[in-house]
Amino acid sequence: DADVTQTPRNRITKTGKRIMLECSQTKGHDRMYWYRQDPGLGLRLIYYSFDVKDINKGEISDGYSVSRQAQAKFSLSLESAIPNQTALYFCATAGGSPYEQYFGPGTRLTVT
């Protein structure tokens, strides 16, 4: 079984809808991240969490919110989706030292 899972894997939604992307991990890592990937822009950090009580904004947090329900779960919400939030979203985890991150398979989100 995969160590980092994301649901759903693909989602098409309409402008204005609320949507939640979920991430779960079995690696026992304390650090979790949400990124979005757009062509030509690489991966950009949306939010990150160093433990259940610690949530931090990344470089592009506007329009997004997160919830760290447990050490193993980190959800990303789009309160009112807009078309320019169409992207590939990745969840990642990291723990201890050294600091490499392990990524989930990604969620392809399309906002029409």
Next chain:
Amino acid sequence: AQKVTQAQTEISVVEKEDVTLDCVYETRDTTYYLFWYKQPPSGELVFLIRRNSFDEQNEISGRYSWNFQKSTSSFNFTITASQVVDSAVYFCALSEAALGQKVTFGTGTKLQVIP
């Protein structure tokens, strides 16, 4: 602020050729970590290597090698005798110890290996 530049947007090579992917980074920290990730056409992100700022030894893993040079702030990745399966987008990334585990990624280099 930390920054990673991958100036090569796309590279095409013929199978069996060697290819080097460039990565230049900026950081004010003396303790930092550099990474390379591979994203094949299937979309997942695969960790390839990590280097810390105190270890400038080059590393070789099979056909892959990495050249870390602090003097030029570069962490270049070379694939020897490229294969079609090497076709992917490759990302270089940087993490400063002072920022915890906040990682900055480059924009990626798309490598196409032509049979």
